[in-house]
Amino acid sequence: MSPTSLPADRVARFHAIEAARFLAAHPRCVALHQQAQRHFLFGVPLHWMADAPSPVPLYVDKAQGARLFDVDGHTIIDFCLGDTGAMFGHSPAAIARTLAEHGAFGATTMLPSTVALEVADLLEQRFGLPMWQFTATASDANRFVLRWARALTGRQHIVVFNGCYHGTVDDVFVDLDAQGAAHTRPSLLGQVHDLTTTTRVVEFNDLDGLRAALAAGD
Template identity: 75%
Template sequence: MPFATDFSPERIARFLAAETQRFRQAHPKSAALYAQAQRHLLFGVPMHWMADVPAPVPLFVDRAQGAQLWDVDGHALVDFCLGDTGAMFGHSPEAVTRALAEFAGQGATTMLPSTVALEVGALLEQRFGLPMWQFTATASDANRFVLRWARAITGRPKVVAFNGSYHGTVDDVFVDLAPDGSAITRPSLLGQVHDLAAFTRVVEFNDLPALEAALAPGDVACVITEPVLTNIGMVLPDPGFLQSLRAMTRKHGTLLVIDETHTISCGPGGYTRAFGLDPDILVLGKPIAGGTPGAVYGFTTEVGTRMQKAKQAAAPGHSGIGTTLSAGLLTLRLMRAMLSEVMTDAAYTRMFAISRRVADGLQAAITSRGLAWTVTRIGARCEYQFAPERPRNGSQARAAMHDDLEAALQLALLNRGVLLTPFHNMVLASPAHTEADAQALLGAFADALDALSAA
C-alpha cells in the first residue's frame, strides 16, 4: 500500500527547493547571524543539533511569549513546538514571570535544603502519588541517576529499554535492535568506547514475549520506558501492555521506571495518573520548572528505604549521583509556581481541546487528498506519520519516516508561519493556543500539501 511514496522523490525535491528559496528570501538576518556565528559557535549554533533543521539556515529567535515566537527578521510564528515540551504551558507563563521577579534577588543556588523543597515535594506527591522525591537539573540527569540507583539497590547489572524510546542523553539506552534482532550500540553516538549492549537489553514496544525473555534470567535491575513512545514517532501501547509490563517486572523482581518527560502532556498527573500506572520510580523534566533547567524523580517508600541502605553501605566518597546546581532555590520556586498555578486541570482541558481540533483537522486534510497517512493523538500531543496504520513499535515507526518529505513539509509550514518540532512531525498544544492558532496550522498544512501536489 502506498504511503509516503504518494509523492515521487523528484516532486518532493522540487517542492523542497522552492520552499528553501522562499525561506532564504524572507530570512536575511538569520542567514547573516548564522554566518557570523561560525566564528564562535560549533556548526554556527549554541548546541550542535540546533543546526539539524529543515531550513537552509537555522531560524534565529528574538523573543517568545505565550504560543508565539518572533524571529530576528520580524516574522511572528505560531509555536506548536514549544521547545520540544520545555515550554508546554506556553512561553513565560504569568506565574513563572511573577516568581522570577519576586525571588530572583533572593539567591539562585545554595546547595542547601530549603522550606520550598518540602512544599514542592508535597505538591509532587499530591499530583503523581509517589511519596519521595529527588531533584536534578535535567531529565537526562534524572534517568542517569535512576539507573545507577536501580543497579545499586538490586545488585543487578542489566537494564531493559524499548527500541526507539526516548530518555535524553543517557548512554545505557542508546541501544538499538539490529535487523537480525540483536542489540547494538547506536552507530550515531560520538566518542562511544563501551559496548552498551553488554548491559542493556532492548526489545520492541508492545512485544510481551520478548519482554518476558529479557527479564527471565533474573539479572535486570529495571525496565525504563515512556508510557507512549514519543521521539521516533508516536507509538501507543496496546491495550493491557503496560499492565502486563507491571506484572512481569514484579514477577521477576525488577523495578519499573516510567519516564514522563514528554507524556506529562497526557494530564495533570501525566500518563501515569491518567491511566492508573503504578511505577516504582517516575521521572519528569522539561516543563516542570517553567522551561528553565529542572527535573525530578519520585519513588515509593520501599524504594527509598532501599536507596538509603545502599548509600549507607557504600564506601565514603562521591556516589556519582547529583550535581551542584540540582535543587537550586530559584528552580524550586519556579517548580512550585508551575505545580500550584500553571499545570492546572483547566489548563489541560484547554490543551486537549486544541489538540483534538488539530488532530481531527490534520486527518481530514490527509484523507480528503487520498493520502495513506495517519494521525496519532494522546492528550495535548499529536503527530502525523507517513503510514496507513499507526505503528506498534519503534521499528515500524522508524520505517514510516521519510526524511525528505518531512523536511519539505516542516519548512513549508515554517514559511507559512507555523513551527512544529524538528526531527519528527509532533504538534504540542499549550493553554496559550487559540482556535485561531489551530486554524492557522491547519490552513498552512492544507496549503503546503496543495503546493507539494502542484510541484
C-alpha cells in the same frame, strides 16, 4: 503510493524547493547562524538544536503563551513548549513574577534552601509521595532513575525502543540496524564502551519483542 515508494529524485527536488523557500523567508536566521559558527559547535548552543529539519535553525526573538516569534517576524504556534518545560505556556505572568522575585535572592548557591522544602511539601500534597530527588534536566532524571533501579534491583540490563528518544544518557543510545542487530548510535561520539552488553532494543509497539527482551528477568 506509499511514502517508501516515492522516487528519490522527486523527494530531493521537493526538499530543495522547500529549503530554498525557507532560506528566502528567514534572512536574519541565516545571518545569525553564520555568526554562530564562530562560537558554537555545529553553530548552536546545544548540539541537538542542529537536528531541526530546516536548513538553518529558527532564531527566536521572544516566546509568549503558545507562540514563538522569530527574528524574521514570523509568528509560530509552538506544539513543543520546551519539551514540557513551558507546559503552561511561555512566560506566564505568575511564573515570570516569581522568577524575578526569587532571582533577587540568588540562583546558584549549591546548598539547600527553605524554598526547596516548600516545594517538596507541595509535591507531597499533590502526588502523595514524601521522598523526592530534584534534577536540572529530564536527561538527568532518566540517568538518576537508571542508577537507582540498578542499585535497588542488582540488575544491569535495560530495554529501549528503537529510534526513540530517551534523553541524553549514554546507555540508551543503542539502535537496531537493518538486520535487527543492536549497535551503538553513530552520533554518540567518543563512547568507548560497548553499550549493547547491557542495553536491549525492541521496535516500538512490538509486544512479542518486548516480552522476549524482558523474559530473562534481568
